[in-house]
Amino acid sequence: MSKNLRALAATACYQVVDQGKSLSEVLQKAQQELDSPLDKALLQEICFGVMRYLPQLETVCQKLMDKPLVKHLRPLQFLIYVGLYQLKFLRVPDHAAIGETVEAARALKGQSLTGLINAILRSVQRQPEVFDFSQAPLAVQYNHPGWIIQQLQQAYPEQWQQILAENQQKAPLWLRVNQLRTTPEAYLAALAEQGIAASQPFDYLPCALLLEQASDVTLLPGYAEGWFSVQDGAAQHAAYFLGARNKDSVLDACCAPGGKTCHILELAPEADVLALDKDPRRLDRVYDNLDRLGLDARVMAADAADPDDWAGFQTFDRILLDVPCSATGVIRRHPDIRWLRKKTDIAPLVELQQQILRKIWPLLKPDAELLYATCSVLPEENLQQIQAFLAEHPDAKLIPLAASHSQLHWQILPGQQQMDGFFYAKLRKTKR
Template structure:
């Protein structure tokens, strides 16, 4: 049975294929691309269908712990990987109908997002199963499982939520790290991982003021709130093609917390700047918007390096893009020292899990130690490339102290001639912020007057850690 591409059944089937791939180790963006290719979806002609497929897959990843626990509880015999994933997708959509108070931010972020009645979800899940020879035998099972969930919802959720992974949709080791680091905040942080993130743009204030851009948004029928010096958070997420000035490079989509990186470097005209681990180029573009500088952007993945060039072209900016390993500068460095270095290093991505919900299911506890070693190797290798008097900014999109404050202290002790400067330290997702001990422990670093950088903390952001080091002259 051929399903219409605009049907929920077709989109659920595609999402189930992507979810299955994540279960087998593929990152969600690539899994969605593969599923779209398998379904022969054209990027332009079928943009709406691709968007719906992606939306459903992301919703499922945020509810995957609960959904998987329910499948295990409701199905006595393994139905096969594709049926298993289809059930997880359907259950995740049904879980969104849960009663109870909702966070205002979540409501705003969800505005305009398609909602489906419970009847529609069940009906279309059965149609999706019936459409494929390999899953048609399970259409009765799909119908029975989903209807039973609706009948016994309260008791079933009480049962599966005894398991912490099902309750919080986070692996046990992840939850343990949150408990140890944030004993008074861990439940709020765990819950925030399952909140749909806001869409925030960075306004190029050299071309238009933030307030003028809010007016431009209003004229386009969109609303936004100022949440940082150049950051505007949209009330409703929209395709970038609907953003005024996006094609012309007036604005870029970038989380408000990520927008702190470039100003912390305090760049000035004529400086040589290294952006290590630069893809997809958001911070590179921001640096070039702030001053007339010579930027080298290093990225180890050739495909991701291509995206840097594409993003800079839209902004009308240029940088020297190098495909190389940031921890092996001998392979790509020209021998000329840099005035500034941005070390946005690989990490657990625990601070952006609400934006990339598959990360929690792909990461392993053993990855953390490997990442810590890699972070130290990268910064240690980049430090000699910095001029005396120059500044290096260390950034991770992590909320685990082992990748944040503990690393900053290690760098301060190990790097020759390093002076630790004020910086925001640990930013927690949402509106939470914590100060990491800076060079003098000054609380102004948290209040928004971090040394000479003049960087104000945004009011809504993902989780990041920032530390700054200056090399003695």
């Protein structure tokens, strides 16, 4: 029997914000409590929405409550946010949004607070002006922590507002056609047969398809047969820029969940690919993806920052270094990042990226190439990182990313050509 959807949403949001858990992790568990696909979709919509608009929802509550609920009542505070999000942003009838939210309070053992919750939601129904934030602090106006706003203002003085606005949008659905199983043309035709509209935004990446509307990917044609993968358009550039060929030895140094590993093998099925990740649990997804797509790689649980433990005498023709980062480029896809990531996280991440770059560089053969990638928009993780590395390593040279991309580095901003925020730079090891 399904549990109360709003109660599940409130509990999931509480676990993210107060307990620091990942939204994708808690949402997956919560969805297992529901039977209907529509209910699962609504649960995701509400959780994502509360994460996107949390400062504004908190501010409305501050106007209407003497003080926030604390301690064991915190899940009920998030239930109020769930109710407010429905009233303001969803096409749920007001009476249903209020009634269902009050009912959810009972499911959360908040019987004594049903009157309060009902009164707050009805106040918002009567006073829509409480959602006017034109005079509010920037963190409330833009629904981002102040430190992220300051970083973006400094790095992108002309574009910071656009980046914040894009982060509030729902991410589109991109697919990558597995060219070993079908062709982009055949797959577009299969989608069209089901009435699903899609386009090919990049001539040089014909397997990258952008769907006009999001869909349950497991219901798309050829999912079980491995005809496609879900991968954002920005991430699909990684294997393309890497340029691995058949027979190359390739290291994917921080590989989970395996999307880029699989793409490398789709483009060069006879490449010898070592897929590495520090977290053994995350490698389960890598194995699943390789299996579904019919691909083969050597997979290893190991730390890219400590190759003495695993590399032996191996060297590589191509290395993909998609390093751990702030993930500030994928906030629209993972709206909880803005609440999980802290300003104090950035300096240790930059240090870790430097360490991985320095430690992995000796594994690259002379005349071979390394692609550095992040899903960050912060310069200290991206261009500044590469500039510092070049200053230390005279045998490293920046080279154009690809024939179609003559620039020496590329910072993709969120929403640019409907892609996530990403950074790429390609280094060649020169013979000394």
